[in-house]
Amino acid sequence: MTSSRRAKVLSWLLGLDLIGESVLIEGYEVDVEGVKKWIRENEVKRVLVQAPPGLRGVRRKLIDEISGELDMVFVHGGGCWGGCDLAVAHAKAVGADAIIHLGHARFLEKSPIPTFYLECRKTDPAPILAALEKSAKILQGHHKIGVGVTIQWQDSLSPVRKKLEEYGVEALTGPPIPPLRYESQVLGCGYEPLLRLSEEVECYLIVGSKFHGLGLALQTEKTVYSLDPELQRLDDLSAEVEKLLRSRYGYIEMFRRADEVGVVVSVKPGQYRMGAAVKLRETLRKAGKRAEILIMDDVEVNLLRDSGFEGFVNMACPRLSIEDQQALDKPLLLPMEALIAVGAAEWGEVIRTPRYFLMEV
Amino acid sequence: MTSSRRAKVLSWLLGLDLIGESVLIEGYEVDVEGVKKWIRENEVKRVLVQAPPGLRGVRRKLIDEISGELDMVFVHGGGCWGGCDLAVAHAKAVGADAIIHLGHARFLEKSPIPTFYLECRKTDPAPILAALEKSAKILQGHHKIGVGVTIQWQDSLSPVRKKLEEYGVEALTGPPIPPLRYESQVLGCGYEPLLRLSEEVECYLIVGSKFHGLGLALQTEKTVYSLDPELQRLDDLSAEVEKLLRSRYGYIEMFRRADEVGVVVSVKPGQYRMGAAVKLRETLRKAGKRAEILIMDDVEVNLLRDSGFEGFVNMACPRLSIEDQQALDKPLLLPMEALIAVGAAEWGEVIRTPRYFLMEV
Known part of the structure; x- marks a missing residue:
């Protein structure tokens, strides 16, 4: 056989x-x-x-x-x-x-x-098409939309494009750029192909979840819509991203006042950024902080809370700073936010640009 | 210099x-x-x-x-x-x-x-002696007490012994037995030297915390007192251990009804018990369960809850089953408890004996 x-x-x-x-x-x-x-x-x-x-x-x-x-x-x-x-x-x-x-x-x-x-x-695009149909009005004002999909919806890219065309909307997609493997594929941290369409599109539509849409919305000033096929929702994320950025600014202020801070490096092979962490530690020390490199695997909020540091810079997965911050009463900054805190970068020049998620310093 | x-x-x-x-x-x-x-x-x-x-x-x-x-x-x-x-x-x-x-x-x-x-x-035995003084009455009825100390109170063993003698109580201590390095030292999982005194002593006194006292109380029918120098408390743990054992029995029943279970092996070098885990998985499969070996580092309740299994056997640190169970709505059994659940050991013959914490099968 x-x-x-x-x-x-x-x-x-x-x-x-x-x-x-x-x-x-x-x-x-x-x-x-x-x-x-x-x-x-x-x-x-x-x-x-x-x-x-x-x-x-x-x-x-x-x-x-x-x-x-x-x-x-x-x-x-x-x-x-x-x-x-x-x-x-x-x-x-x-x-x-x-x-x-x-x-x-x-x-x-x-x-x-x-x-x-x-x-x-996922083999069946029906949940996406149904959600699009329900929310057609929201998108019909636009002519050119940059469309991204998470890997499980990769095979639905064509049906989505067709559906949008029915509404008179042209769907633009981006070519794969490593580590992204497929046309218009997105990760929670990776949107480079879509960001390159910035000049051509009026807004973005991310098929996956709010989580995936938000990652892009933090890096662009264009409107980002998220379409969640499971929840059957299409959301404009503008208000949410504004609210989130106000809260981020508060955490940057809190970090500014912290004396003893940890630069978190995860041992996960795809998140291991020791070189940048060592450089950042030096920058923080020169700014008068007692900074140490903190080694973790999963970056657990409980462990951070209990670690004796007053603030953290997250060199692991950028989304930890966004998704896990609420559960922690101490700042868990992105590298760029830490540079802003010590005056080495400008808030207004970083937010809603691709630099915001840059895991280098 | x-x-x-x-x-x-x-x-x-x-x-x-x-x-x-x-x-x-x-x-x-x-x-x-x-x-x-x-x-x-x-x-x-x-x-x-x-x-x-x-x-x-x-x-x-x-x-x-x-x-x-x-x-x-x-x-x-x-x-x-x-x-x-x-x-x-x-x-x-x-x-x-x-x-x-x-x-x-x-x-x-x-x-x-x-x-x-x-x-x-800790260099200063004063907090221990003060707590003993406050609670002298509780201990004065006894003639021979087995005394254990956690490593940070190791140097207070002599002052404790002298203090007890003032009350007419003889303090018995146990010799070091690996992995315990010092006389009467205790770990949350290790009490062998004290358990060997069982025939000679009327009860036990553990200097450290309730946590350390409870580990012994689960393995002996003698009364165990815990003395916490930080909290200045001396507690008789009898009621607590009874209550805990009733709750453990409930979790064993819950595990009995579980179809898909995980045998948790931690990669921490001092908690790595793969051989026993593989044997236990076989026992569970023969008992009709779908059993898998689940690899973790820190055994996090959140990860267990989210892992898709209905119950767990903990082959890592025995105290996880005791301390973390409350935060989890699924059973996290000790190896011996799992054997009880499938009828390969007897509840009444295991509890409050040294077998209870046995991390072998």
Whole structure:
């Protein structure tokens, strides 16, 4: 029996639908055959499987499918917040010889351990089209919109473009620029292809979630709309980004008054920015602060709160400063915000520009 | 200038008191000279400093003292919950060549990376003696008490013994048994020397905190008193342990009904119990559960809650099952409790015996 035929029989036995070589699990197209082939070709024996919260069901079915080919399958119990968040240290610690990382497109060109980025794409664009239809009026005033999609909606880019054309709106997309792999793909921290369209478009539409829209809205003065197919919502993020920026300014002020601060470096291979952190520590010390480099894996608010520092600069994932700040009563600044705090950059020149998320100093 | 003399001058400059070769920082005797000597002898260049929450001030002063001898000092921003909790993976990830671990006695005989366990002992037994005096009546009915102390109160063992003798109470102590390094030293998970006194003593007194007393009370039917010098409290833990055990039984019942469970293995070198976890996974599978091994570093309740499993067996630090359970709405069982859940051990034969905390199956 060929591996493809075996896959078909297995899929049928497990109640999975087949799409070419991929199978459909909970509405996601998943290249299980590709994983198996990779396991065999790389002679993988012990694998660590990493999956974000929304893909627990996919993880379970994947494990059912591949367990027979492996000596050991471990489930990673830590975070999985992006393709940058590879559990390399954990994999090495348990003697795994490879990682299967679900839900994100390849992020690291070279991983320190063989890694299969298993994309999980939604096959049905209906929720997007329905949400667009409900909110057509909002978009109909525009002629040219820059459209971005998260990886799970990548295959819906064409239907979205067509739908917008029905409303007389031209959808502009950006070419892939590493670490982004696909046309108009966006990450919570990566919007470069869309930002380059800035001169041509009137506004942006990000298909994914408010989270993904907000990341762009902090880096551009154009209006950003987010379309969340799960929640069936299309939102103009302008008010939210203004409110957020006022709050950020308050945290910068708080950081200014802090004496002892930590520059947080995560050991996650895609977030490890030691060079910039060491430079920033020097800048902060010259500005009179007692600054140390703080090493973490997951940057946990509880650990920060308890660490004895009065403020932090986050050199790990920029979104931590945006999403986790509310849960912490101490500032958790972006590198650029820290430079603003010590007078080395200007607030007005940084916000709503691509520099705002720059993880370098 | 000799290193000892230089230390004296430095200490004087920094406003620290010298006790022999050690310095007094915030009431703790700290062997700063020992650290420096070790740094030189091992040609340490890049060090990761790990400290528990109570020792942030000591950490800061230590860094001031040693920075001049090193190319790079990193502060560890993760947990530091015991001598078992060595940040080896983080140290390796940032290219540190050694760890300085504050506040715990040496736990690992051989660490995968050179590690200095820097004990921080309280020099003044006054808070203990004052608390004992306040609560003398509670103890005076007893003739023989087994006494345990946490490492920071190690030097107070003699004054405690004398004080008890004043009340006509004989204090029995246990010899060090690895991983315990000192007479009558206790850890949150380690009480073997005291448990061996079981036939001879009427009850136990643990100097440290309720946390430390409770760990013993779960493993013996004798009354355990905890004495907390900071809070100036002496408590009989009998009622608390009974209440706790009733709640544990409830979680065992909940686990019994769970279909999909995770056996949690931490990558922390002193908590890594993969062999036992693999055996337990088999036992659980034979009992009809879908069991997977879940790899974590810090075992975070948020991550467990979000992991897609209905219940957990904790193969990391036994105290997680006791201290963190309340924050989680799913059972986080000890290995022995999991065996009880599947009928491979008896509740009544395990609780309040040394088997209860056994991290083997």
